[in-house]
Amino acid sequence: xxxxxxxxxxxxxxxxxxxxxxxxxxxxxxxxxxxxxxxxxxxxxxxxxxxxxxxxxxxxxxxxxxxxxxxxxxxxxxxxxxxxxxxxxxxxxxxxxxxxxxxxxxxxxxxxxxxxxxxxxxxxxxxxxxxxxxxxxxxxxxxxxxxxxxxxxxxxxxxxxxxxxxxxxxxxxxxxxxxxxxxxxxxxxxxxxxxxxxxxxxxxxxxxxxxxxxxxxxxxxxxxxxxxxxxxxxxxxxxxxxxxxxxxxxxxxxxxxxxxxxxxxxxxxxxxxxxxxxxxxxxxxxxxxxxxxxxxxxxxxxxxxxxxxxxxxxxxxxxxxxxxxxxxxxxxxxxxxxxxxxxxxxxxxxxxxxxxxxxxxxxxxxxxxxxxxxxxxxxxxxxxxxxxxxxxxxxxxxxxxxxxxx
Numbered sequence: 001x002x003x004x005x006x007x008x009x010x011x012x013x014x015x016x017x018x019x020x021x022x023x024x025x026x027x028x029x030x031x032x033x034x035x036x037x038x039x040x041x042x043x044x045x046x047x048x049x050x051x052x053x054x055x056x057x058x059x060x061x062x063x064x065x066x067x068x069x070x071x072x073x074x075x076x077x078x079x080x081x082x083x084x085x086x087x088x089x090x091x092x093x094x095x096x097x098x099x100x101x102x103x104x105x106x107x108x109x110x111x112x113x114x115x116x117x118x119x120x121x122x123x124x125x126x127x128x129x130x131x132x133x134x135x136x137x138x139x140x141x142x143x144x145x146x147x148x149x150x151x152x153x154x155x156x157x158x159x160x161x162x163x164x165x166x167x168x169x170x171x172x173x174x175x176x177x178x179x180x181x182x183x184x185x186x187x188x189x190x191x192x193x194x195x196x197x198x199x200x201x202x203x204x205x206x207x208x209x210x211x212x213x214x215x216x217x218x219x220x221x222x223x224x225x226x227x228x229x230x231x232x233x234x235x236x237x238x239x240x241x242x243x244x245x246x247x248x249x250x251x252x253x254x255x256x257x258x259x260x261x262x263x264x265x266x267x268x269x270x271x272x273x274x275x276x277x278x279x280x281x282x283x284x285x286x287x288x289x290x291x292x293x294x295x296x297x298x299x300x301x302x303x304x305x306x307x308x309x310x311x312x313x314x315x316x317x318x319x320x321x322x323x324x325x326x327x328x329x330x331x332x333x334x335x336x337x338x339x340x341x342x343x344x345x346x347x348x349x350x351x352x353x354x355x356x357x358x359x360x361x362x363x364x365x366x367x368x369x370x371x372x373x374x375x376x377x378x379x380x381x382x383x384x385x386x387x388x389x390x391x392x393x394x395x396x397x398x399x400x401x402x403x404x405x406x
Contacts, residue, residue, distance in 0.1 A: 024061035042085030
């Protein structure tokens with residue numbers, strides 16, 4: 001179910017009910033809501049100065065209990081950089097809806113303060129404090145409440161806070177006046193800008209959009225009608241976001257910033273595509289390929305000195321190998337001798353292989369007795385061998401007789 005909308009008479013905007021504080025004074029506010037939104041009501045609130053927010057409590061018709069306000073300050077005002085006019089006030093109004101306070105109204109403020117002072121006095125007496133100390137504590141705890149109805153303060157509106165302006169053209173004033181831009185635009189320029197950006201924009205806004213458009217075109221590689229249309233939306237969103245932050249609408253600015261970021265991503269307007277930032281550096285394969293296609297062959301890049309320890313180690317190994325070869329005096333003779341030995345081994349192995357069908361063992365035996373095979377047997381050799389056999393036979397016979405005789 002959609003929330004009911006209310007109109008803020010100060011910023012001239014229509015917002016949902018949650019953006020307005022409630023009031024118990026139904027006689028003055030029949031709908032139960034104040035006539036200004038929360039941002040407008042708390043714009044000048046100083047959480048440490050009651051004079052800046054007591055009138056709001058009166059309009060909301062809730063009592064002011066200093067002790068409860070100070071407790072909230074102690075809890076939520078530690079980091080003053082994050083403290084806004086709504087930080088304490090919103091929590092205080094919520095606390096006043098609790099059972100212990102919901103039946104009290106602004107007119108009961110003095111009564112509740114008297115009750116609180118009496119509680120402080122009784123507690124300090126029980127603890128043995130002197131009368132002077134009690135009086136000082138009560139004076140510190142008490143906040144003077146204005147008698148009668150507090151007038152709603154009227155703050156001087158200035159251009160320093162455009163959110164408070166009532167219908168004035170803030171942007172025209174800040175830019176030096178719309179007439180300065182209008183005078184420089186020809187009728188042809190007007191027609192062109194109106195067709196490009198739309199007729200709902202003012203002349204100075206046309207110029208700002210066109211300026212941003214040209215800057216983006218110069219910074220990014222924009223191609224195709226779809227990309228250009230996305231760029232136009234980016235420019236319009238940027239303009240709106242700047243206007244919202246200038247008038248103090250933080251919530252609206254945050255929403256518009258999300259739209260801006262989404263459009264930038266969908267259009268791929270990223271840092272990698274930014275031509276101004278990329279310069280002459282290549283940080284992707286696509287850019288490298290494009291460079292090769294555009295420039296042609298890329299020569300090798302040689303360097304005289306190594307860049308790191310790995311290069312220096314390789315250089316040392318190359319130097320060692322070069323010195324090992326160049327400074328060895330008999331290296332060539334050693335290499336030739338080694339080659340000759342290898343050839344001899346190959347020849348010997350080929351000799352061991354027989355071509356007449358003999359096996360390896362016979363070839364090996366023939367190689368062992370190669371020198372004896374060259375000798376020729378003579379008659380004396382046979383006679384000598386026969387005498388050797390006769391001697392062996394005589395010896396055998398003598399040995400046999402000795403055995404038998406024995």
